[in-house]
Amino acid sequence: MQDKLHIFPIDKVLKWMLSEEKEGRIFGYYNDLFFKPTVNDPFKVERYNQPLAAPLGVAAGPHTQLSQNIVLSWLFGARYIELKTVQVLDEIEVAKPCIDMYDEGYNCEWSQELKIEESLDQYIDAWILLHILSDKLGYDLETIFNISVGYDLKGIKSEKVDSFLRKMKNATNEIRGKIEKLKKIYPRITDIKIPHEISNNVTLSTMHGCPPDEIEAIAKYLMNEYKFHTAVKLNPTILGKEKLSEILNDKLG
Template identity: 50%
Template sequence: MDSGKFYPLTLRHLLKLILKQYEEFDHVFGIPKKLFFSPRLGAPLQMNRFGQRLQTPIGVAAGPHTQLAQNIVAAWLMGSSFIELKTVQTLDELHISKPCIDMQDEGYNCEWSQELKIHESFNQYLDAWILIHILKDLMHMGDTPDLGVVFNMSVGYNMEGILRDNMQWFFHRMNDASAEIAQRLESIKDIYPQVSNLSINPQISDNVTLSTMHGCPPNEIEKIGHYLMKEKNLHTVIKLNPTLIGRDRLWEILNRSGFATRVPESAFDHDLKYGDAVEIIKRLSQTANECNLRFGIKLTNTLECENHKQVFPPSETMMYMSGRALHPISVNLAAKLQNDFEGTLNISFCGGADACNISDLV
């Protein structure tokens, strides 16, 4: 067995593990029962997103931590209501540098991290969707009639790839997983008989976040955004880069923060410019209105920088910053855009949010 590959557990295996841990030890995946988030109808932090109720405005952004069912379930148990699933793309057999993530202080990662094929990713998202329904029933969590959770697809990275057969298959299955859900429930009803009485929505997701490569042309970003709304009828969010704030402002913030990040000039040259972004947001917002859909932006993507550390292989000339060092850049960019749009923007914020700053962000 290749130790560098993922071998996901089956839904049946995961459910047996969860039930044993919960019933015998009062924890799931090492999380004590007393720490589980229990929603209440009418709680002050509830909100509406894409026409669905969220138990909280807090969730997890797309990444390696949202590609396996058990990680998604663990995030939900701790109060995550907006689950941005790991980005999928047509190229799903990649060589991944190891290590590909460095989180010593400021976060860095390599360009690629997709370790599952598209059908494997779908299976993980489906299993997590079913498990959350089961756990809500098992634990009598909250007095809310609906799930209170949004699964947000994340797709990339260009129009050509999104139009490929395997990506179209993924969109179709995420829109209607009726057959797969029926098969899964049949396989576990001897373990959890009550599953036959559960109402599980076959539409896992009706919304998407578009992730594009650093340096993606503006017209390509806009073209995909229109396609996702007009052709796929999906509530759509586009992820924008931190370089949007501008070279001078970005360097001012970085120099004050004290981090040793080295941003190449090419990052500013090939990324989307602020003026172009404003016009794209206006046009995509108009398309959303015409399609009776919701449009938003995600702030921000990682920050492209030079690989100046000794963590990643030398072949990785660039790495991508996230976490604590990205936070002041993302916050200031969000403030600038929201001010220019007079507070009307629908923003999904993911730049370095943590337990110390989340109350101020909300």
């Protein structure tokens, strides 16, 4: 299957978006299909000290790497965006699709279609584009970008992943440069308050069979080093229904 993702510069994506918006659609989808939040929506929630217009979103995967995909998910109501997992080994070749089906289904780990710096660039682009859409459509953003990172402590401590995480916490220079490029296309962008902190939270993704001590060490590192709100992704299916129920219901309540 095709696993090559082609990145479009943010100025081209914005022009594409705005030109179609004049005709009542964005990226080929018509406006009457889009989620239109209201002030009194009963499902509004808060997480990580941030408001969410809806407690729904997209899970990390190839589809949450490109800026236009993230924008489309937001238009259709996703407000919790789990960004594609990044890792230090961002140039390895992995058989696709990453779900391998014979008589049983196994997840072939480690897939990554973009290099880390490309992923960062796409996430910043999506962050800016959503703030432009929020301004243009008149909706509060009320959206969380959730970083997903893996897969071991050594990789997460690497210079490559460390740089990514620090820029997700503070992308001041990157955002300023992109605003400069976009202000001729959308002059109001200079009046939009675009936070330089793209995310204050992270989900840890580990390999099946990762030792508990390693998982605990990574979680502590993410909390202590970056001050991230940190969630650990469970692999419940390999435990079985009874064991999972015991852990979640009996032990954790």
